[in-house]
Amino acid sequence: MKIASITVFPLTSERPELKVGMPIHPSWWGYDQALVRVDTDEGLFGWGTAGTRWELAEAARKVLTPHLIGEDALQPEAVTERLHQWTFWYGRGGTITNYIGAVNQALWDIFGKATGQSVSRLFGGRYIDRIKPYASMLFEWPVDAMVRQLEGGLELNFSAFKLGWGSFGRVDRKRDEELVRTARQTVGDDAEIMVDAGGSDIYWHNGLKWATETARMLADYDVRWFEEPLRADDLQGYKALTEVSPVPIAGGEVLTRRQAFEPWIRERAVDILQPDQTICGGLSETRRIWQSAYDNNIQVVTHGWNTAVGLAADLQLAASMPDAKYVEFWYPAPYVDGILVEPFSLDEDGMLPIPDRPGLGIELDMEAVKARGAGAEDWGE
Numbered sequence: 001m002k003i004a005s006i007t008v009f010p011l012t013s014e015r016p017e018l019k020v021g022m023p024i025h026p027s028w029w030g031y032d033q034a035l036v037r038v039d040t041d042e043g044l045f046g047w048g049t050a051g052t053r054w055e056l057a058e059a060a061r062k063v064l065t066p067h068l069i070g071e072d073a074l075q076p077e078a079v080t081e082r083l084h085q086w087t088f089w090y091g092r093g094g095t096i097t098n099y100i101g102a103v104n105q106a107l108w109d110i111f112g113k114a115t116g117q118s119v120s121r122l123f124g125g126r127y128i129d130r131i132k133p134y135a136s137m138l139f140e141w142p143v144d145a146m147v148r149q150l151e152g153g154l155e156l157n158f159s160a161f162k163l164g165w166g167s168f169g170r171v172d173r174k175r176d177e178e179l180v181r182t183a184r185q186t187v188g189d190d191a192e193i194m195v196d197a198g199g200s201d202i203y204w205h206n207g208l209k210w211a212t213e214t215a216r217m218l219a220d221y222d223v224r225w226f227e228e229p230l231r232a233d234d235l236q237g238y239k240a241l242t243e244v245s246p247v248p249i250a251g252g253e254v255l256t257r258r259q260a261f262e263p264w265i266r267e268r269a270v271d272i273l274q275p276d277q278t279i280c281g282g283l284s285e286t287r288r289i290w291q292s293a294y295d296n297n298i299q300v301v302t303h304g305w306n307t308a309v310g311l312a313a314d315l316q317l318a319a320s321m322p323d324a325k326y327v328e329f330w331y332p333a334p335y336v337d338g339i340l341v342e343p344f345s346l347d348e349d350g351m352l353p354i355p356d357r358p359g360l361g362i363e364l365d366m367e368a369v370k371a372r373g374a375g376a377e378d379w380g381e
Helices: 054-068 076-089 095-115 144-155 173-187 208-220 235-244 258-266 283-295 308-319 366-372
Strands: 003-011 033-040 045-050 130-138 160-164 192-196 223-227 249-251 326-330
Touching: 003 054, 003 366, 033 054, 033 095, 045 054, 045 095, 045 308, 054 076, 054 095, 076 095, 076 283, 095 283, 095 308, 130 144, 130 192, 130 308, 144 160, 144 173, 160 173, 160 223, 173 192, 173 208, 208 223, 208 235, 235 249, 235 258, 258 283, 283 308, 308 326
Parallel strands: 130 160, 130 326, 160 192, 192 223, 223 249
Antiparallel strands: 003 033, 033 045
């Protein structure tokens, strides 16, 4: 079974208005996604998600297609590792790596469909059949909209919530505590709360002292973990913070390629490592990262602010690892809830069942996918 073609499908319907000559606000990230479909000469196809804008994914497709057409579609790791090695001169670690990760996901999806097995079984077996999802959303100020979202999540049976970015860490400590206090009061004492400062934001200005004091405040509200409190590359800062913080420290979502994660694992710079499959190189690369972290007793919770395909891949990987505890569920998110024939839904215990159908175990609604990409080339005036 050979690779016959690769197609990029943009998901752009939720992005804020874009104007030529105007800067792109950081909040735009996540609202412009790229799905990648790999088709074979025998009719099977698979899906992946590239954690980059669709135009960049399309550029990578044009560059790498000659290296993919005619390759064995049933060898996902061998094919994409070859791509990783080829891209020394192509800018590895950025869009190229994001795109290769999507191809890797798609090839695992094909392999599962061809063999009649879920990806988690192809990885050696399933430790779990369901996992706790946390509803991932942004802080809002004034808090009314945030409260409504939290209440909506409770109605859908979520029992864990991650709130991030917005004005947290960007105004003053009083604002930060008011946001967290409101979230805790809304969801109650039995639900879990995680806080994401968004330290990978442009010109993040908060340092170790701010992060340490904020971690102490978060401990008073029984926050499960404190995510990205420092700049994304501040390994020594993270290490120092992790040693003194009363709440677990999480990070790593912007790192690409397994080699970039090695010092973070070796230095035990975080309590919770968060590789993003759509950024760091796909299922194969993330599994290697997770295994290394597991061997060093570091928890992994994959970052997943992207699409239903990315969530499906995270679920398959989580099922195959012995210490998986959580999965990120972007909420509300049309790219997660609005492009599947059978959307994901929580069970009565607030857990998310992990599909055991062939491949990634999902079916995309192509009309919805195309609708979500309408106007992708419209850059405004």
